[in-house]
Amino acid sequence: MNIHFIAIGGSAMHNLAIALHQKGYQITGSDDTIHEPSKSRLEKYGLLPEQFGWFPEKVNVTLDAVILGMHAKQDNPELIKAQELGVKIYSYPEFLYEQSKHKTRVVIGGSHGKTTITSMILHVLNYHDVKVDYMVGAQLEGFETMVHLTEENEFIVLEGDEYLSSPIDRRPKFHLYKPNIALISGIAWDHINVFPTFENYVEQFSIFTNSLTNGGIMVYNEEDSEVKKVVEASEHSIKKYPYRTPGYTIENGTTYIDTPDGAMPLEIFGKHNLQNLAGAKWICQHMGIDEEDFYEAIASFKGASKRLEKIAESSDTVVFKDFAHSPSKVKATTTAVKKQYANKTLLACLELHTYSSLNAEFLEEYEGTLSNADKAVVFYSPDAVKIKKLEEVTKDQIAKAFKREDLIIYTHPEDFKNFLFNENLKNTALLLMSSGNYGGLNFDEVKGLV
Template identity: 50%
Template sequence: MHSLAISLANSGYQVTGSDDKIYDPSLTRLKKNNILPNDFGWFPEKISNDLDFVILGMHAQKNNPELLRAKELNLNIVSYPEFIYNFSKNKTRIVIGGSHGKTTITSMILHVLNDNNFLIDYVLGAQLEGFDNAVSLSTENEFILIEGDEYLSSPVDPTPKFHKYKANIALISGISWDHVNVFDNPEFYAKQFDLFIDSIVDGGVLIFNELDSLLSDIVKDNNSFIRKIEYNIPEYSVSNNNVFINTSEGNIPLQVFGEHNLSNIEAAKKICSLLGVLDDDFYNSIATFKGASKRLEIIYRGLNNLLIRDFAHSPSKLKASVNAVRGTFSNKFLIAVFELHTFSSLDPKFIQQYSGCLDNCDLPIIFLDNNNKKIYNSESINDEVISSAFNIKNLIIIKSNIDLFNYLTSLKYDNACLLLMSSGNFGLLDLDDIKKYMNNEC
């Protein structure tokens, strides 16, 4: 939400906002753009008849005082995706969906287009190096690139966000059950992607990952009047921990790794091709793509060890990240730390989906932050349930950030890779101190 606020303010709109808590980097960026609220909290007196619209984020509840006041005044209340759609009605909307890879694919496309001087509006799910903001809206550009989340639009609108965008060009990277707190079974979750395909405008285009059997079946059975284009994994090779895409013009070196990222590159290439980017230009640009923030991001590399930060939180993402690191750095001792942080991961039924996800690492560690309120509401999650779910003999379970720090700084990192995976922050674990230890220890 803060990125949208910044984009609108920079476009000349008068923007105000409220939240009960604002953390960095949002706080610093809002302050820099002179739209940080003077006080945190909810203030119904801010809501008046002179507002053109009220954009409702997911953090607000149905009984939010400002929302109730806006309803009382019969103001134009819209969700985040509704606003983006209304703003881009006259643009060609490119929507990237899927249970995994959305942010990376969107970032890859934007990187290539920017490198080839192709102007486009965009709505990203993460900050991308080289771009000031994760949202950029204009009245001039003909195209808009949107990361299409399947989560709910707002507390008062349970429609998945990506249904709202009515894509002209859509992409689905894969389907793997997630967000168990709103989609209580895999079938209901998968149905949302079928409905997403239905929402594509007539004559539009769907690009999909043909290696995902569930997705392929849904696409095959869907009778929407659209063009369907499949993609998979391009030919590649690995040499000395470096990954290359093999093309007719030679081997293209990459700065990202893992088969899921190679699949993401192929997906991005399909989109860019539809926009007129030639293959040679695409490969020249993608070779300089360093990855999206916290997506298998190498944040420290020593002489014989490295530290990787990743956003993985669902079973499919977790397994893909572990396998990517193992496949690229096969000679390293792999220490994988995964934080159970989301509502889904702490659900006793859903947690069984993680079976086998950490099998490909040498030292698997599960972290639970005792200060995470989601854990307090999950009485049925205990060590026995976790061990049974992951089903791996040498699993270590740690429940405080102090214990995690002490354990990680007791290990030897000679010829080792430490992979930290979470959509949270490991209880505010100080990664700079971990880097220093890894550097000094070796």
């Protein structure tokens, strides 16, 4: 097949391009800018466009399909050309469904935890040499790409994102996969630029639940009241399997999970991750991995990239980098680190970087999210607010929203960096939470603080 990618440089898009190239397809692509690591990885496979920009001449009738990324706009000249020529246009999730409609589709959904749960499942399957197709939103140890597609594998494991499919397809991605087996880890309002009310956001998970194939399996976190409500209210003919946080203890900075064979040490920690593990176990069992084999494999799981990722440690200091940015994730991550390192001072830093987090009306959702930190810092860039064309957010609004009188707030990258590099980190757990990089913070330099 000849396939052209419009906006090939995206995290998901470039991985799909590589996966299809490895499958033997002829791949071309365009983008107006491509950052690392996408750039180097596309270059390695000979897929990096010679020039950045949009070139309608790349789109012609010899193409079997065009895959359209979210980064492209509706007036993209290559998209317009494809529409004029009648070339088949797929969104990313639509194409993944086309590649997997004869397979058993396992889809992991939820406002938080979906990348980690998908990563846990793939780690366990890989440990036991079970070959599956997959798409996951983080780079995993032992896996070259974030997307893998074959003709022969029976299962495909998909991380089910609730964000929109493409500039011309406003359906949430996870509505398109029609799972045979699915999971919902949690529901906490996010993406307010496309789901303006909480009710509208929750509705997307009801639609997802009802999109399962008849007789399909839904694994769900019964400790999340919204998830429980959505799944248990569904009258769709599916089988429902609830899960909850397993028993665990923390000793000398190590978390032990209760298993039928006694307490077992884990590489990961935090109640939310133990909850994720319980969901992953159910899914693996439905895929043919028994409980004993699951525990054997999960003992060596170190976590997904940027998800509570330990980047530096010494005898008295530990530094974590985490993708947390939505209120529920910030609270869960902060709580987990404080519990794990109860004898250390927790310095929690949060960058408000996403559309939702920089929205003045949404800010109040952050109330109490940093309350478990001994010292809390919020960084945001007024420039990012302008770029997103949002109403100006003030320091006072942020201080009021978090309901924390001693909250430290920075708006300039250099000021935040100076604070961090002059801080005494003795007997400290430093937690850096963001989907950005604090205006250009070099994390390798941060490692040098320890």
